[in-house]
Amino acid sequence: MALVFVITLLLAFAPPAPAQRPQRPEWVQNGLVMASNMEALSFVRRRGGQAANYAELWQKEQSEDAILALKVQGVNTVLISLMKGAGIKAEADDIEAARKYVELAHRHGMKVGGYVGASIFFETMFDEEPDSVNWIQRDEEGRPLYYNPTQTFRYMANRNHPGYHDYVKRILKLGIGDLKLDFVHFDQMMWWRLPYVSQTELDQQMFRDFVHAKYPPGRMKERFGFTQMKRLRLPEFGLNSPITWSEVLNPAVQEMVQFRSFTLAERFREYDEYIHQLNPQAALQANPHLDPSANNALMYGIDVPQLLAHGDIITSEERNEPQYTADGRLVSRIRTYLAGRIMAKPILFWQQPATIVGRPAHHTLQSPQKLRLAEALAWCNNCVGLTAGMDVGNLRFPQDAQNYIDFYWKRNELLANAESAAEIAVLRSFPSVELNASQVLPPLVLFEQSLIQAQIPFDTIFDRHLNNLSRYKVLVLANQDALSDQQLETIRTYVSAGGSIIATDQTSMFNDWRQRRPQLGLSKVFQFDHVPSEIKRVQYGNGRAVFIPKVQPAMQPPAPQLYYVFRNEFWKLAKNHAEMVQAVRWALNGAPAVQITAPDSLAINFTEQKLQNRRILHLVNYRVTAPVLNVGIQFRVPAGKRLKQAVLETPDGGAPSKLTFTTANQIASLTVPKVTVYSLLAFEMEDRR
Numbered sequence: 001m002a003l004v005f006v007i008t009l010l011l012a013f014a015p016p017a018p019a020q021r022p023q024r025p026e027w028v029q030n031g032l033v034m035a036s037n038m039e040a041l042s043f044v045r046r047r048g049g050q051a052a053n054y055a056e057l058w059q060k061e062q063s064e065d066a067i068l069a070l071k072v073q074g075v076n077t078v079l080i081s082l083m084k085g086a087g088i089k090a091e092a093d094d095i096e097a098a099r100k101y102v103e104l105a106h107r108h109g110m111k112v113g114g115y116v117g118a119s120i121f122f123e124t125m126f127d128e129e130p131d132s133v134n135w136i137q138r139d140e141e142g143r144p145l146y147y148n149p150t151q152t153f154r155y156m157a158n159r160n161h162p163g164y165h166d167y168v169k170r171i172l173k174l175g176i177g178d179l180k181l182d183f184v185h186f187d188q189m190m191w192w193r194l195p196y197v198s199q200t201e202l203d204q205q206m207f208r209d210f211v212h213a214k215y216p217p218g219r220m221k222e223r224f225g226f227t228q229m230k231r232l233r234l235p236e237f238g239l240n241s242p243i244t245w246s247e248v249l250n251p252a253v254q255e256m257v258q259f260r261s262f263t264l265a266e267r268f269r270e271y272d273e274y275i276h277q278l279n280p281q282a283a284l285q286a287n288p289h290l291d292p293s294a295n296n297a298l299m300y301g302i303d304v305p306q307l308l309a310h311g312d313i314i315t316s317e318e319r320n321e322p323q324y325t326a327d328g329r330l331v332s333r334i335r336t337y338l339a340g341r342i343m344a345k346p347i348l349f350w351q352q353p354a355t356i357v358g359r360p361a362h363h364t365l366q367s368p369q370k371l372r373l374a375e376a377l378a379w380c381n382n383c384v385g386l387t388a389g390m391d392v393g394n395l396r397f398p399q400d401a402q403n404y405i406d407f408y409w410k411r412n413e414l415l416a417n418a419e420s421a422a423e424i425a426v427l428r429s430f431p432s433v434e435l436n437a438s439q440v441l442p443p444l445v446l447f448e449q450s451l452i453q454a455q456i457p458f459d460t461i462f463d464r465h466l467n468n469l470s471r472y473k474v475l476v477l478a479n480q481d482a483l484s485d486q487q488l489e490t491i492r493t494y495v496s497a498g499g500s501i502i503a504t505d506q507t508s509m510f511n512d513w514r515q516r517r518p519q520l521g522l523s524k525v526f527q528f529d530h531v532p533s534e535i536k537r538v539q540y541g542n543g544r545a546v547f548i549p550k551v552q553p554a555m556q557p558p559a560p561q562l563y564y565v566f567r568n569e570f571w572k573l574a575k576n577h578a579e580m581v582q583a584v585r586w587a588l589n590g591a592p593a594v595q596i597t598a599p600d601s602l603a604i605n606f607t608e609q610k611l612q613n614r615r616i617l618h619l620v621n622y623r624v625t626a627p628v629l630n631v632g633i634q635f636r637v638p639a640g641k642r643l644k645q646a647v648l649e650t651p652d653g654g655a656p657s658k659l660t661f662t663t664a665n666q667i668a669s670l671t672v673p674k675v676t677v678y679s680l681l682a683f684e685m686e687d688r689r
Contacts, residue, residue, distance in 0.1 A: 024344075027111060027182070028312045028563040032346060032383040033405060035070050036079035038115035038185065040094040043084040046121070047151060062097060064104050069421040071108055073397060074385060074405035078105060079285075080176045081183055082114025085154060086121040087128035087300065095673060099179050112181040114175040114287060116168070118188035119147050119154035132325035135164035137191075137198035140236045145192045156192050156424050161205060169274055182443035183283035183313065183479075184275060189268065190288050191301035196235035207234050210259045223251055223513070234259075248298065249514055249665040257434060260301030265310065272310040272620035277604065285605040290347070291318040291539035292335040292428075292460075293445055294565040295437035303430060305462040306344035315348045320568050321367040322375050324601040324622035330453050331568045332603065332622070335445075337379035338460040341420060349376070352397070368624050370652075373404040374678035378605045382415045384408050394672065400652075404678070407651035414616055414649075414682055418607040421615055423457040423473040423593050424451065424584065428442050428468070431482035431512045436562035440479050443505050443551035444576045445566050447478035453573060453600035454581045456592070463487065469494045474587045478551060478663035479505035482506045484512040488521045495525055496541030499586035504548040506531065509531040535579060539585060552576045573600075593666060599623070602675060613641070617681040624677050631672040633681070641685040643668045 041058050044050050051057065060066060070078065082600040083091060098114060099101055102426045103450035105112045122144075126131045136155040148152035154624040157164050175181040191198065206232070212220070218229045221562075224232075234643075235253050237243060248254055272284045288302045291505055308314060323331045333349060340347035351372050384405060387397065397405065426448055432440045451458050458476070462601070468486055469475060475494065477483075480503075488508060495501055501522075508521030524542045526547050552575040557566060558640050574580065585592075590648045594606050594617055600625035615635070621628050637643050643663060649656045659681070661670035673680060 006652065022466065023280075024312055025183075025281045026629040028283050028346070029382065029416065031408070031416065032077055032313065032385075033075050033346065033408065034077040034079060034348060034383075034386050035075045036386055038187070040081035040084045040086075040091055041097070042086060042091055042094055043081075046086075046153070059128070062076050062101050064108075065104050065439070065488070067101075067110060068110055069396075071110060071171055073387070073402065074409055075396060077111040077113065077182075077388075080111045082179070082184065083171045084121070084182065085117040085119045085157070086124045088170075088174070089128050090121070090124040095174070096181070098181075098583060102181060103177055103180070106180070112180045112560070112603075113183035113185050113283075113476060114179065115155075115173075115185050116171055118190075119161075120156055120157050120305040121153055122155050123153055129167065131163050132167070132265070135161045137196075138200050138201045139196050139239060140234075141239065143351045145196050145198065148254065148542040156188075156198075158198055158200065158202070160263055163546040165267070165270070166273065167543075171276060172271065172404070173272055176275055176282045178530065183285050185287065185313075185315075186268075186271065187263070187283040187287045188441060189302075189307070190651060191295075193265060193297070194299050195239060195243065196218055196258070197234055197237070197256070199234050201235075205231050206263070207256065207259050208232050210262070211255050212257075218649050243452040244560045246436075246438045246562055246564065247514070248562075253512065254431075254513070257301075258382050261303035261306055265303065265306035267407070269310045271529055283314040284310070284540050285315065286311055287315045287317065287470050289318075289322070290336050290339065291439060291565070292339060293320070293562065293567060295434045297430065297434040297436070298346075299563050304339050304428075305343060305464055308340065308345050310346065314345050315338055317350070321413050322371045322620075322622060323367050327572060328600070329568065329571045329573075330449070330603060330622050331571060332452065332510060333375060334379055334382060334452060334603065334605075335448060335460060337375070337381075338458075339631060340521070341379070342407055342460055342465065344381065346381040348380075348383055348385045350624035351376070351385040355487045356519045364537050368677075369401040370404060370677045371622065371624055373401060373408075374620045375399070377404065377408060377415065377678060378603075378620050381416070382412070403651045403653075406499070407649075411649060414609075414614075414680060418609050419609070420457075421524075421593060422459045423588065424456060424476060425461045425465070425469065425472040425474070426458050426478065427461055427463075427480050429480040429483060429487075430463055431510075431514060432480045435514055436481060437564035437566075439506070440481060442557040442565040442570070443479040443563060445571065446551050446553060447476060447504065449571050449573060450577045450580045451476075451584070452603055453582075454577075455596050455598065455600075455602065455604045456581070457604060457606040459593070466490050469499060470497070474500045474502065474584060476505040477501060478506045479507055481508070482510040482512055482514050483507040483508050483521055485521070488513075490523055491522065492540075492557075495543035495545055498548075500544040500589060501525070502546045504551050507547075511566055513601045535583070537583075541608050544587050544589060546585060548576070548580060550576075551580070562684075575611065585611060591634070591636050593636050595634045598675075600624075604632065613687070614682045614683045615685070617683070619672065619675045619679045619681065621675045621677050628675045629673065632672050633677060635668045635670075635683055637663065637666045637668055637683075637685065639666070640688055642685045642688050644686050646670055647673060647682045648679060649682070650676065650679040652678065 554572040605618040
């Protein structure tokens with residue numbers, strides 16, 4: 001099967017096209033408030049550490065009363081266990097409990113999903129499925145990769161193995177076809193962290209086939225130096241030796257990163273298509289590692305645009321809890337939400353501590369619940385998140401947080417089917433971010449931070465989105481040092497046609513194999529060959545270009561290393577923050593779509609609903625202890641439109657209010673009197689006659 005897979009899918013390597021299903025499930029688009037206890041009773045017992053009366057408490061949360069209590073709180077979707085990894089026979093009692101739960105939940109109009117783990121409990125599965133001994137990942141020394149040091153009974157499954165792939169299809173058929181689940185959730189949708197790369201003979205053969213499908217003999221020599229590479233293997237790292245390098249220059253390692261990313265996305269695509277065959281209205285959910293301050297494709301095989309081209313719902317367990325710190329850092333999950341939005345996927349975070357009944361929380365959350373919910377209202381693609389575990393007796397929302405859930409459902413028409421109205425795109429290039437993270441992530445994240453705290457809405461885009469630049473006025477290339485020749489031509493064409501770019505640091509100095517060019521790849525646009533010593537602004541064709549020599553961190557970034565995380569304690573605004581903001585204003589070459597006057601603790605998102613002739617400004621105050629007063633707003637009314645009214649709404653108390661405004665030269669000016677935590681300002685328009 002591995003050889004057939006490669007021949008049919010890898011004849012010419014290219015990222016999969018987005019959203020292959022003809023239509024996403026309607027119920028997902030209508031909004032999500034989810035609760036969860038995805039842990040099987042059998043697993044909790046095997047793991048240990050639960051309360052002595054855990055089984056009794058678990059039975060209560062499976063009851064009809066518990067379902068009704070969740071529904072009253074506004075929950076419409078619940079995630080329970082389908083298959084943790086012990087085997088269908090071994091988990092028969094849990095499966096039967098899931099069947100009964102689905103019947104009860106459906107009776108009350110609730111959607112139910114089933115959790116599928118990524119590990120194999122060898123103590124039971126090896127007997128139940130004897131071939132499963134071959135379904136596991138093994139490191140370069142041939143040892144099984146296990147979940148963690150306290151759960152060594154869980155070997156990590158190899159999603160590429162044909163036997164495991166067929167087994168997963170059996171689980172999906174059981175869940176969607178037999179139990180009538182509405183969605184399936186795949187946990188640990190990732191490969192295990194480098195250097196623990198699975199290196200079975202199947203993996204080696206698939207890797208060789210992957211590389212040979214990309215490179216015919218002439219290109220193989222150009223790529224690796226030799227025409228014949230029949231013995232090419234996945235790189236070894238030496239599990240007991242520290243990795244001392246931070247930039248990925250070895251072609252085999254570069255190809256390994258792409259191989260792991262591609263195969264993970266392909267397995268996800270196959271799950272997506274099979275679920276759709278079983279039930280077109282069933283959904284696919286997954287939990288990958290999405291932290292945008294890390295090089296996740298290198299470490300876990302998670303290339304966000306490839307993976308999120310498939311599936312319907314994504315969860316994330318990254319920290320980065322929203323807060324405004326004493327040293328002026330606005331910490332948020334905005335970047336992750338934006339990655340989901342550009343791929344048309346809702347991203348669900350834990351909004352309350354996730355628990356197993358009778359056991360302490362294993363997702364400790366410190367930030368105010370209202371702020372987490374406000375962030376979801378503003379940036380998520382019509383979702384609120386994982387609001388609670390199923391232990392409703394202990395995890396009811398406080399009233400002020402419950403007000404946010406109620407607001408979400410009452411005013412959902414303002415959130416559903418909304419698209420980004422941002423005029424600025426920030427590129428995250430794969431060979432830049434993933435293969436040189438220690439040099440690329442600090443300037444990239446800090447430029448994004450400047451946009452966030454300067455209240456300038458932007459979209460995150462990836463390599464595939466460069467073919468759709470015409471929707472943006474400005475493209476930001478914050479040390480996107482590795483760009484292909486084709487990408488450079490696309491960017492040059494964009495600027496010549498009237499777009500603007502802002503580049504920093506070493507942008508375009510390398511090609512996509514990370515080979516250094518003799519001069520900047522964008523030298524034709526900038527009209528100089530090398531990084532200048534000062535800011536340069538130039539005209540090129542009908543467009544504009546700005547080069548900022550360096551994003552200057554206010555704090556020394558973490559030391560370079562292969563697995564690099566630019567943690568939020570380093571997100572303090574750059575020393576040249578003002579210069580970057582000024583560059584954006586100049587590059588826009590006119591009035592921005594929306595501009596506000598407020599402290600930098602207030603962040604905004606700007607969306608539009610074209611069919612409703614409406615644009616929506618979301619305002620989130622991250623300094624929750626100090627309301628923001630008298631926020632000045634300037635809204636550029638689109639050509640051919642007239643602003644009818646501006647309606648302010650908030651879950652923080654008070655009825656909706658129509659704000660007075662003045663309009664001059666298509667710019668509407670108004671004032672929002674107060675933003676406590678979250679406010680939504682809807683600009684209702686009509687066509688000019």
